[in-house]
Amino acid sequence: MNRTLSMIKPDATKRNITGSINKMIEDAGFRIIAQKRIKMSEEQAASFYKIHIHQPWFSEMVKDMAAPIVVQVLEKENAVPDYRKLMGATNPEVADEGTIRKAYGLNIGNNSVHGSDSPENALQEIKFFFSELEIIEC
Numbered sequence: 001m002n003r004t005l006s007m008i009k010p011d012a013t014k015r016n017i018t019g020s021i022n023k024m025i026e027d028a029g030f031r032i033i034a035q036k037r038i039k040m041s042e043e044q045a046a047s048f049y050k051i052h053i054h055q056p057w058f059s060e061m062v063k064d065m066a067a068p069i070v071v072q073v074l075e076k077e078n079a080v081p082d083y084r085k086l087m088g089a090t091n092p093e094v095a096d097e098g099t100i101r102k103a104y105g106l107n108i109g110n111n112s113v114h115g116s117d118s119p120e121n122a123l124q125e126i127k128f129f130f131s132e133l134e135i136i137e138c
Contacts, residue, residue: 010067011110
């Protein structure tokens with residue numbers, strides 16, 4: 001089984017739709033093997049998203065992400081590509097029907113979810129938020 005990180009972003013937690021997103025994740029065959037609600041500081045958000053530091057929208061994104069989120073470890077064969085497909089395009093307006101972002105995303109900046117873009121990044125992102133003690137395999 002493969003793992004990926006999923007993050008339910010502040011725009012979704014503010015609207016209290018975490019359960020609806022979890023249902024889509026589980027209905028797509030993923031097992032949620034770790035999950036917690038946290039609030040990142042701006043420093044933690046900047047560290048997590050450091051790859052985007054030179055983007056003009058970096059500071060705004062960091063401020064937006066310093067709010068309650070739900071982070072998860074998902075498990076499934078082909079977890080990374082399958083979750084990216086389930087999330088849908090970054091812009092909810094052009095995302096495919098049946099994707100999380102089409103169903104719940106508001107716009108490019110408030111697109112409700114984040115997922116790892118490679119198996120290597122999944123390992124790093126999971127370690128950023130979780131210890132091995134928090135990941136429970138069934």
